[in-house]
Amino acid sequence: MSALFASALGMIWKSISIGRVEWILCFGFGLIALHRIARSLNVWANSVGVAAERKRLKTVSLSLQEIEESLTSGMVPETEKWAALEKLPSPWGSLIFQSLTELRSSGGALLPTLRRLRALADEHQVSLMDAKAKSAQALSQALVCSFMVPLFGAVLYVLLPGIGEHPYRWGIVCLGSLGIASLGSAWLLHLSSTARWGGLQNEQRCWVLASQCAGERFLALVRSGTPSDLAWTRSCELLIREAPALAVQWGSSVWAQPPHLSKYAAGTLAAAAHVLIDTGTSLKKAVQLSLMEGRPCTERVEAALLALRQEMRSQVDRELALLGTRALKPLFICVAPSILALLGAGVWMAWTEVAGSVNWNF
Numbered sequence: 001m002s003a004l005f006a007s008a009l010g011m012i013w014k015s016i017s018i019g020r021v022e023w024i025l026c027f028g029f030g031l032i033a034l035h036r037i038a039r040s041l042n043v044w045a046n047s048v049g050v051a052a053e054r055k056r057l058k059t060v061s062l063s064l065q066e067i068e069e070s071l072t073s074g075m076v077p078e079t080e081k082w083a084a085l086e087k088l089p090s091p092w093g094s095l096i097f098q099s100l101t102e103l104r105s106s107g108g109a110l111l112p113t114l115r116r117l118r119a120l121a122d123e124h125q126v127s128l129m130d131a132k133a134k135s136a137q138a139l140s141q142a143l144v145c146s147f148m149v150p151l152f153g154a155v156l157y158v159l160l161p162g163i164g165e166h167p168y169r170w171g172i173v174c175l176g177s178l179g180i181a182s183l184g185s186a187w188l189l190h191l192s193s194t195a196r197w198g199g200l201q202n203e204q205r206c207w208v209l210a211s212q213c214a215g216e217r218f219l220a221l222v223r224s225g226t227p228s229d230l231a232w233t234r235s236c237e238l239l240i241r242e243a244p245a246l247a248v249q250w251g252s253s254v255w256a257q258p259p260h261l262s263k264y265a266a267g268t269l270a271a272a273a274h275v276l277i278d279t280g281t282s283l284k285k286a287v288q289l290s291l292m293e294g295r296p297c298t299e300r301v302e303a304a305l306l307a308l309r310q311e312m313r314s315q316v317d318r319e320l321a322l323l324g325t326r327a328l329k330p331l332f333i334c335v336a337p338s339i340l341a342l343l344g345a346g347v348w349m350a351w352t353e354v355a356g357s358v359n360w361n362f
Contacts (some may be wrong), residue, residue: 049286051349056089057125064096064118070110091242092121095213099220113220126311133195134320142160142188145335149175152339163346163352171344177338184334188327195323197316198272203245207276208312210242214250215305228287228297229254229346250280254287257290257312272315279308303339 057287070077088096096117103110131275133300153174163170197205221231232254241246249258258281261269269277282304314332 008340009353012105054125055127057121057128060088060092060096061118061121063113063186064121068111068114068118071114071162091210091213091238092117092239095217095238101218102224102226104218107222113216113223116219117216118214123239124209124212127316128196129173131316131320134317134323137324137327141331142185142192144186145181145188145331148335149178149338153177153342153346156342160346160350162350166349167354170346170349174340177342180338180341181335184330184338187330187334190328191323191326195319195326196316196351198312199270199319201270201354204270204273207243207246207273209224210239211276211279211308212305213242214239215308218283219301222296222298222301226293232284246276246280249277251284254291271318272312275311275315276310279304282307 005202021219063081067077067085069082082097082100085100090095091175094240099113099117100110103113155169157170192335194200197208200207218228218231220233221234222228233252236250236252239250241254251258258277283301286300286304287297290300
């Protein structure tokens, strides 16, 4: 089998070296088509952006760890280190710098907030790594689909007689099949990136981190002595900058009623989006009960934020579990027809060439 594969590759290389550039053009146009499709589906940002987000989260965690270790050892961090926190990636920079500045000015404890923010960054980084590992199968399937059609077309070009007599016609057939298979690969990548975020669309993925940062901002304001209703309004300012659509659902006032979603709008939202919207209602109810009872609301808010993380993790696990089944759709709709069409076209071209050269006069 290995000798046959090596001989086939040798014949393909020989056909290219003698001046037949149809395969080079086929590969080139196929890559251009795949790039266009991936750009339209935001696949590049979703796949490579995961590594960039992990790098940013690691920078945030190391910066917070440095400040935390300085305070634990009894040393006051330098002014440059405090100023460097504001330059961290959004929304971490504004969240950390403003929260810690208000805590320092009011004489509040910094270590609890530092540890919670660092734990939030580490947990978000671990969740991205787990989701990427669980979606590796779909990514490998997309990679295999991208190279299956050109390799299969090259093998048919070498093995079937008569195809070499019509290289341009065969190149057009391979180019069409490669375009359909590339569409299936981009579809697989899109399904994988959506599953990693619990079914959230591109414009809703900022809701996950923004909602948790807004909750941490609220806790920092309450610990600095700010009244809980005013702290809610100020924490929603961060949410308005990072996730304005979610901020509308949460409301800038703790006593405001959430806007009513129509059945169509509610039906188009993913389950994870409903979880994030309902978290705002749960947080406001916790604050309202604390105001009416005259008790601190930090424990209830912390419990609501912990429930949000667990619910989002379960939503991501559910979407990743269904990814294997959903990946069958692009495989059967795009990849399988392109391979069958390529095989059918190759057999037809070979049959017409052979049948035309046969003398049927006995």
